[in-house]
Amino acid sequence: xxxxxVPAPDxxxxxxxxxxxxxxxxxxxxxxxxxxxxxxxxxxxxxxAxxxxxxxxxxxxxxxxxxPVHGALVCVALPALALCAEHGQLTGEGPEGVYVAxxxxxxxxxxxxxxxxxxxxxxxxxxxxxxxxxxVLRVPGEAGPDPGLTVERTRSADGxxxxxxxxxxxxxxxxxxxxxxxxxxxxxxxxxxGRPGPELAASVHRTGLRWTGSDGRSAAVxxxxxxxxxxxxxxxxRWEAELAPGAAFTIGLRVRGEATxxxxxxxxxxxxxxxxxxLAEALAxxxxxxxxALLRTSVExxxxxxxxxxxxxxxxxxAAGVPWRCGPVTAEALWAARMAxxxxxxxxxxxxxxxxxxxxxxDGPESGRIPGPLRDAGPHLPxxxxxxxxxxxxxxxxxxxxxxxxxxxxxxxLLPVAERCLDWLRRxxxxxxxxxxxxxxxxxxxxxxxxxxxxxxxxxxxxxxxxRPGGDALRDTAxxxxxxxxxxxWIDDTAGGRPVLALAADGRAWSRPGGWAAHLLDxxxxxxxxxxxxxxxxxxxxxxARMLGTPALDSGWGLRGLGAEEPGHNPFxxxxxxxxxxxxxxxxxGLAAAGHEKExxxxxxxxxxxxxxxxxxxxxMYAGEQRTTGGRPVPHPAACRPAAVAAAGxxxxxxALAGIRPDAPGRSVSVRPLSSAPFGPIRLSGLVVxxxxxxxxxxxxxxxxxxxxxxGLQLGV
Numbered sequence: 001x002x003x004x005x006v007p008a009p010d011x012x013x014x015x016x017x018x019x020x021x022x023x024x025x026x027x028x029x030x031x032x033x034x035x036x037x038x039x040x041x042x043x044x045x046x047x048x049a050x051x052x053x054x055x056x057x058x059x060x061x062x063x064x065x066x067x068p069v070h071g072a073l074v075c076v077a078l079p080a081l082a083l084c085a086e087h088g089q090l091t092g093e094g095p096e097g098v099y100v101a102x103x104x105x106x107x108x109x110x111x112x113x114x115x116x117x118x119x120x121x122x123x124x125x126x127x128x129x130x131x132x133x134x135x136v137l138r139v140p141g142e143a144g145p146d147p148g149l150t151v152e153r154t155r156s157a158d159g160x161x162x163x164x165x166x167x168x169x170x171x172x173x174x175x176x177x178x179x180x181x182x183x184x185x186x187x188x189x190x191x192x193x194g195r196p197g198p199e200l201a202a203s204v205h206r207t208g209l210r211w212t213g214s215d216g217r218s219a220a221v222x223x224x225x226x227x228x229x230x231x232x233x234x235x236x237x238r239w240e241a242e243l244a245p246g247a248a249f250t251i252g253l254r255v256r257g258e259a260t261x262x263x264x265x266x267x268x269x270x271x272x273x274x275x276x277x278x279l280a281e282a283l284a285x286x287x288x289x290x291x292x293a294l295l296r297t298s299v300e301x302x303x304x305x306x307x308x309x310x311x312x313x314x315x316x317x318x319a320a321g322v323p324w325r326c327g328p329v330t331a332e333a334l335w336a337a338r339m340a341x342x343x344x345x346x347x348x349x350x351x352x353x354x355x356x357x358x359x360x361x362x363d364g365p366e367s368g369r370i371p372g373p374l375r376d377a378g379p380h381l382p383x384x385x386x387x388x389x390x391x392x393x394x395x396x397x398x399x400x401x402x403x404x405x406x407x408x409x410x411x412x413x414l415l416p417v418a419e420r421c422l423d424w425l426r427r428x429x430x431x432x433x434x435x436x437x438x439x440x441x442x443x444x445x446x447x448x449x450x451x452x453x454x455x456x457x458x459x460x461x462x463x464x465x466x467x468r469p470g471g472d473a474l475r476d477t478a479x480x481x482x483x484x485x486x487x488x489x490w491i492d493d494t495a496g497g498r499p500v501l502a503l504a505a506d507g508r509a510w511s512r513p514g515g516w517a518a519h520l521l522d523x524x525x526x527x528x529x530x531x532x533x534x535x536x537x538x539x540x541x542x543x544x545a546r547m548l549g550t551p552a553l554d555s556g557w558g559l560r561g562l563g564a565e566e567p568g569h570n571p572f573x574x575x576x577x578x579x580x581x582x583x584x585x586x587x588x589x590g591l592a593a594a595g596h597e598k599e600x601x602x603x604x605x606x607x608x609x610x611x612x613x614x615x616x617x618x619x620x621m622y623a624g625e626q627r628t629t630g631g632r633p634v635p636h637p638a639a640c641r642p643a644a645v646a647a648a649g650x651x652x653x654x655x656a657l658a659g660i661r662p663d664a665p666g667r668s669v670s671v672r673p674l675s676s677a678p679f680g681p682i683r684l685s686g687l688v689v690x691x692x693x694x695x696x697x698x699x700x701x702x703x704x705x706x707x708x709x710x711x712g713l714q715l716g717v
Contacts, residue, residue, distance in 0.1 A: 066192050067094040068637035069323060070619075076304035076322050076642060077129040077157035077273060083323060086123030088133030088153045092182060092199065095191050095323060098159035098255050102326075104191060105219040105257045106159055107199070108182035108235070111151070113165065114140050114175050118151040125615060128297075128304035128642070129157040139169045149173075149243075157304070159221075159255030167243040177239045177251070181221055185213040192324060202232045208253075209235060217257065224252040274306040274316040278350070279343040280693075284654060286682040290608045290616075291654055295684075297616040298650040301642035302340060306347075315354035316347065318648075321620055321640025329354040331372060331390035336644035338397045339585065339652035341404045342660065344688040348401040349410040355390055356417035368424035370394060374438065377445075378575030379568065380510055381502055384445065385438035388428075392435075392451035394421045399458035400525050402465070405664035405690040415466055422459045422470065425452060426477055432488075433480035436505070443502040443510075447519045449485050450535060453478050454524040457532040465527075465665065478533075485535045496543045499536075513553065514562040514575075515583035517544050521590025529661035529670030529716045531593055541594050548587055549599035556627025557610040558584040559603055564626065571624040572636055578621045579633070581607070585649030592656040592674055601678035604653055608679075609633075611650065618646040657682055658698055663716065664690040669709065670716035675702035689713065 072095070075082040079101040090096050092108040099105065111118065118135030126132045132154050136147035148169035154162045167173055186196035200211040207226040212218040227237040241249040279302055284291040302318065307326065309315045317333045319326035329351060337351040360369050372387030395418040402411055428435050435452040436442040456478035460471035489499050491511055499517055501510040521544065523534035536544060547553065552563040558579035562569050570576045584607050591600035610633040611618050620643035623634035640646075657679065659672035669689055677700050685695035685708065692710035699705070706715055 066324060066638045067194070069095060070635035070637045070639065070641070072096075073123055073125055073131045074322055074641065075125075075129050075131050075155060075157040076301070078305060078307040078319055078322075078326060079273075080158040081322055082131070082155055082157050082159060084123075084131070084155065086133075087120035088123055088131075088135070088155070089117065089120075095188075097183070097191075098157075099188055099323075100158065100257050102188045103217065103219075103257060104183060104186045104188065104196070106181065106183050106221065106255050107186075107196075108180060109161070109253070110180040111153070111163060112178050112180070113137055113149065113151065113241075119147070125617070126154070128300035131155050139167075139173060140175075142169065149175075159253070161253040162250060163253070164248050164250045165241055165243065166248045167245060169243075170245060172245065173241070173243040175241045175243065177241050177249075179223075179237050179251070179253070180235055181209055181237065182235045183211050183219055185211060185217060185219060188323065199235075202235045204230045204232050208237060219255065219257045222254050222256075224254075274308050278306065278316060278347045279303055279340060280686050280688050282343055282651070282684065282686040284682060284684055287680045288608075290612060291657075291679060291682060293616045294608060294611045294618075294650050295654055297611075298618070298647040299343065301617060301647040302336070302343075302644070302651075305642060305644055305647070309354060312354070312357065315350055315357070317351040317354050318347070318644035320645075321643035323640070324638075325640055325643075329358075331386045331393060332645050334390055334393045334397055335582065336648035338393070338400060339645070339648035341401060342651065342655050342687045342689075342694075345401045345404050345406040345410070345691075348397055349406060349414070352394060352398060352401075352414050352417070355394065356414060359417055359420060365427060366424075368420035368422075369428075370421065376575070378562075378573070380512065381443060381445070383438070384442075384448070388435070388437045388448065389451060391421045391424055392448070392455040394418055394455075395459040395462060396451075396455045396524050399462040402462065403525050403527065403664060404662050405688070407691070411466070415462075415468070418459065418462065419468065419470070422455065422463075422474060425455055425459075426473065428452075429477060429481065433477075433484040434488075434503075435481075441505055443504050445502040446485075446489055446499055447516050449481060449489070450519045450522065453481050453485075453535050454522065454532065456481070458524045458526070461526055461532075482533070482535055486537070486540075489535075490540065496546075497540070498543065498547060499540070512562060512566055513547055514566075515548075515553065515559040515580055515587065516561070518548060518559065518583050518587035518590055520544060521594055522586050523590075523593075525661060527663045527666050528668065529663060529672070531661075542596070545591055545594065545596035545599050548591065549596075549602060551626070554599075554602055554606065555579055555624045557606045557622070557625075557633040559587050560624040561621075564624070571634075574621055574636075577624040578636060579610070579624045580621045581618050581643070581649045582620070582645035585645075585653040588653040589656045592659060597674050597676050597678075600656060601674065601676060604656065605678065607650070607653055614641070617642055618650055619643060620646045655684065655687075658684055658696050658704060660687070660689070660694075660696060661716070662689045664713075666716075667712055668714045668716040669694070669706065671696055671704035671706060673698040673702055673704040677702040683707070 072083045082098045090109040097104040097107040120135045122134045135151040137149040139148035150166045152164045182199045184197045184199050190196050202209040205220050208222040210220040229238040284295040305319045317329040318336045320332045337348040370387050370390040374383035375386050377384045398418045434444040437448040456474045460474035464471040501512045524532045526532050552565050553560050560577050562576045588600050588604045613632045619639040619641035621639050622636050625634050661670040681700045683697045687694040690710040695708035697705045
C-alpha cells in the first residue's frame with residue numbers, strides 16, 4: 001500500500017486548526033490537543049512539527065474550557081449523535097442538540113401540552129443510539145395529585161423522535177400540543193468554544209420547518225401527522241390531540257440536513273454509517289450480571305463509534321470519543337482496535353489501513369513515521385507525539401492481529417507499512433538505545449520505551465514468519481533498549497525500587513508513580529500462547545505489581561494516573577490523579593498475564609463497580625477519589641463518554657478472566673483463566689478466533705474449558 005503524499009505539518013498543542021472558525025475541536029481541558037475533530041470523518045493530519053535539535057520543547061497552550069457533558073444522555077451512531085438532559089427537552093442551552101457530521105441540525109425541541117411542559121420522571125439509554133424519556137401531566141380541570149396523562153419520548157442519534165401521549169383519564173380529552181423548534185446550524189467546534197451563533201429564522205417546509213444558513217446549508221424537521229398549524233416566526237408546530245380514555249396520540253419527527261453544494265471529500269460526503277458486522281456480538285454470562293451488562297454495552301458503544309473516511313469509505317475506524325473527539329484516525333483508534341481483537345480482526349485491518357495511508361514517504365529521517373498531533377502529558381513533561389505512539393503500535397497490532405486470525409490478504413497489504421514503521425524505530429533509537437518523544441531532544445519516557453520494545457520483538461517475530469529480513473536487527477534493538485532501561489529507569493529504594501516516569505536528555509529523572517507503569521507489563525503476544533519478554537525482570541515485575549495494588553494508585557474504582565500521596569496530585573487531572581479506563585484495563589490484563597491475580601482482580605472489581613454507576617457506559621476517565629462505603633465514582637465534566645479506549649478497554653479487562661491466547665497461524669489457542677475466579681463461573685461466547693466463533697467457560701474453581709472453536713484448532717498448553 002503506497003503512502004499518501006505528505007500532509008502539512010501539525011501545529012503544536014494549544015489552539016489547533018480545530019478551533020478555527022467552522023472547524024470542530026478535540027481539545028479537552030488539560031487533555032490531548034488534537035487534529036480538527038467534531039464529527040468530521042477523518043482526513044489524514046500531518047506530522048507534528050516536533051522539536052529540532054537545539055530548539056525548545058513545545059509546551060501546551062492554555063486549553064479551552066468545554067461545556068460539561070457528564071450528565072447528558074448521548075445517543076451515538078456516527079456520523080450522527082444527539083445530546084440531551086435526562087428530562088428529554090432540547091432547550092438550546094450548551095451542547096444540547098442533534099448533530100450530523102459535526103453540524104448541529106437541531107438545538108431546540110421543547111414539548112408543551114395544554115401550555116405546560118411535562119413533569120420529567122425518567123430519562124435513560126435504551127441502546128447506544130437511542131434514549132427514552134417518561135413524563136407525566138395532570139389533566140386540566142381534574143382534582144387530586146394523580147397525573148392522568150403520560151408522555152413517552154424516544155429519540156435516536158439522527159434526531160428521529162417519537163412522542164406518545166397516553167391518557168388514563170376517565171373522560172375524553174382534547175388538548176393543544178405544541179413543539180417549539182430551532183437551530184443555529186453551528187459546528188460542534190463553535191458550540192464547544194461557546195460561540196455557536198444566533199438561532200436562525202425558520203420557514204414552513206412540507207409538514208414542518210426549515211432553516212438555512214449563510215453558507216447554503218440547511219436543516220429541516222418534518223412531522224407525522226402533519227400539524228394543524230405551523231408558525232414559522234415562532235418556530236412552533238401545533239396539533240389538537242383528541243384522546244379517549246385509554247387512547248394514545250403519537251407524533252413522529254424526522255430531522256435531516258442538506259447542503260446546496262457539498263464537494264467530494266468534504267465532511268460527511270460518502271461517509272455513511274459503517275455496518276456493525278466489523279465487531280462480533282460477544283456475550284458474558286455469570287452469576288453476577290455486571291460483566292454481561294458491561295460487555296454488551298461496550299460492544300454497542302464500539303459499534304456506535306465506527307466511522308469511515310470520505311476519501312476511502314472502506315477505511316473504517318473508531319472515533320476517539322463523543323462528543324469532542326470524532327475526527328481523523330488516531331493512535332487511540334489503533335489501541336482500541338487492538339483491545340477489540342477478540343471481536344474479530346476486521347476492525348484492526350481497516351484501522352491499520354487508514355493509518356497506513358498517512359505514513360510519511362521518502363528516505364529522510366522521518367520517513368516511515370505515522371503523523372499525529374501532540375498530546376498534553378501533564379504539568380511536568382512536554383507534550384508527547386501521538387504519531388510516535390501510532391508508529392510503534394502499528395507493527396505490534398498487526399502481529400497480534402495475525403495471531404487472532406487476520407486474513408493473509410490483509411497481512412500482505414499492511415506488511416510493507418509495518419516494515420517502514422520498524423525501519424523508523426531503528427533510526428529513532430538514540431545513541432543510548434532509547435527512543436525520545438518527541439524528536440531527538442525530547443525526554444525518554446518509560447511508556448514510549450515499552451511501546452518501542454514491544455514493537456521490536458513482535459515486529460521481529462512478524463518479519464520472521466513472513467520470510468522478510470530484519471528480525472535479528474530488531475531483536476538487537478530490543479536487547480539494547482532493555483539493558484539500557486534496566487540501568488537507567490529503575491530507582492532503588494527501601495521498598496525494593498520503582499521505575500521512573502521519564503528521563504531528560506541530560507539524564508535527569510522524573511519519578512512519579514502512576515498508572516503509566518501498567519504499560520510496562522503489556523509485553524505483547526507471540527506464538528504458542530507465549531507473551532514476549534518485557535523490559536522488567538521478574539523481581540521488578542513483582543515490585544510494579546505491588547505498587548499498582550497500593551491504595552495510593554488503586555482508588556477502589558480503578559487505577560489513578562498519579563499516586564494520591566504525590567505532590568501535585570489532582571483527582572480530576574488526566575495525568576495527575578484521574579482514573580483512566582484504558583490504563584486500568586491494561587493493568588488488569590498485564591497483572592493477570594504476569595500471575596498477580598490479587599492486584600488484577602482488585603482493579604477489575606473496581607472497574608466493574610464504577611461501570612454500574614455509569615450505567616455500564618464507562619467514560620474515558622473519571623475522578624480518582626478514594627472509594628468509600630456507600631460512595632460512587634465522580635465523573636469528569638469534560639470526559640468523552642462513550643470513548644473508544646474505554647469501551648474496548650472494558651472488553652480487554654473482562655477477557656483477562658479467561659486468559660485467551662490465540663495462535664491462529666499455529667492452529668492453536670491457549671486458555672489461562674484467573675485461578676481465583678474472582679467473579680465466580682463465567683461463560684464468554686460470540687468471540688472470534690481464526691475467523692470462526694469461539695466460546696470459553698471458566699468454572700468457579702478457575703478452570704477453563706473451550707466450548708466452541710474453529711475446526712482443527714488445538715488447545716495449547
